[in-house]
Amino acid sequence: MKSKELSVDLRDRIVSRHKSGEGYRKISAALKVPMSTVASIIHKWKKFETTRTLPRAGWPSKLSDRGRRALVREVTKNPMVTLSELPRSSVERGEPSRRTTISAAIHQSGLFGRVARQKPLLSKRHMAARLEFAKRHLKDSQTMRNKADENLLQSTLDLRLGRRFIFQQDNDPKHTAKISKEWLQDNSVNVLEWPSQSSDLNPIEHLWRDLKMAVHRRFPSNLMELERCCKEEWAKLAKVRCAKLVASYLKRLEAVIAAKGASTKY
Structure with a gap:
């Protein structure tokens, strides 16, 4: 009779204790798991860098263990990487580059793609400020574009803008820090007001x-x-x-x- 699989959480705890230096016997006693099972889970983790259940059937993967580990490292290091970008790095390592092969390898390692939240969370206060800003600047948008054109033209001349320019920033904490504000004031920099949470207004x-x-x-x-x-x-x-x-x-x-x-x- 087939024994029941351990939960992923329990497998992760086994690996965590192993990383902290505990031996197989101590882990087995503490978590009440057979020592052979502890050894098997740790061996699989060392080989595949995952405690998730791997497919037991089907055609063998064309991707080597080394290639799989490299993919896992790349995705873990850069969570924003897309599936379309991974084949190139796989080719450079001399590994298969089909999207389906790479996708399957990543999923088997317990990693799954997600769509990042594209829009910032807007409160009623944010929405009111954005609406007021848009209405106020709608008519002078052509003037704003002209100023932008002038500044872009000036920037091609080693940023010799003179004093006739407006500094636009999007309320990033680095820009709104006390020391930043003081510098802007001390240097008489004209700063364009900007509503919070409005990256969609910033080209x-x-x-x-x-x-x-x-x-x-x-x-x-x-x-x-x-x-x-x-x-x-x-x-x-x-x-x-x-x-x-x-x-x-x-x-x-x-x-x-x-x-x-x-x-x-x-």
Whole structure:
């Protein structure tokens, strides 16, 4: 008669005790699990880096144990990586690159893809502030775009903007910290007001994603390489892409008004 499988939680506890230095006999006595079972679970964990139940039937995987472990490390290190990006790194290791093979290997290791929350949580206060901001700036959006164009043009001249520019920031804690505010005031920097939780109003958010995806595809191995990749990929961003994002500002304001301050598709 087949014995009942241990729960994943119990298997994880066995591995956790093993990591802390406990021997098989001590783990067996503490958790009331046969020592042979303890040894089997720890052996599987060392081999596959998971305590989940692996498939017992079907065609053998074309992916080697080493390739599977490399995939698990990559996904664990970078949770935002997509299934479409993983085949490239698999090919570089000389492993199979089919999406189905990689997807199955990841699932068998107890890892599953999720869709990240795209929109920030908005309170009634946030929605009211967003709506008021959009209505107030809807008519002068062309002026805002002109100012943006002027500043972008100036930035091509080594950022010699003079004093006629407006600094826009999205209320990130680094920007709103006391020391940051004091510096802006001391240097007479004109700061554009910005409603909280409003990344959909900020066109540059799309560029940040473009940059992250481009840098990730280059697999920088240290901080120096990361910095170099960021600078090089930022320089490659198309001017047309930037212009289209800036031009979308009016539509973003209209979308916020139509949604009565709630989240938009942007």
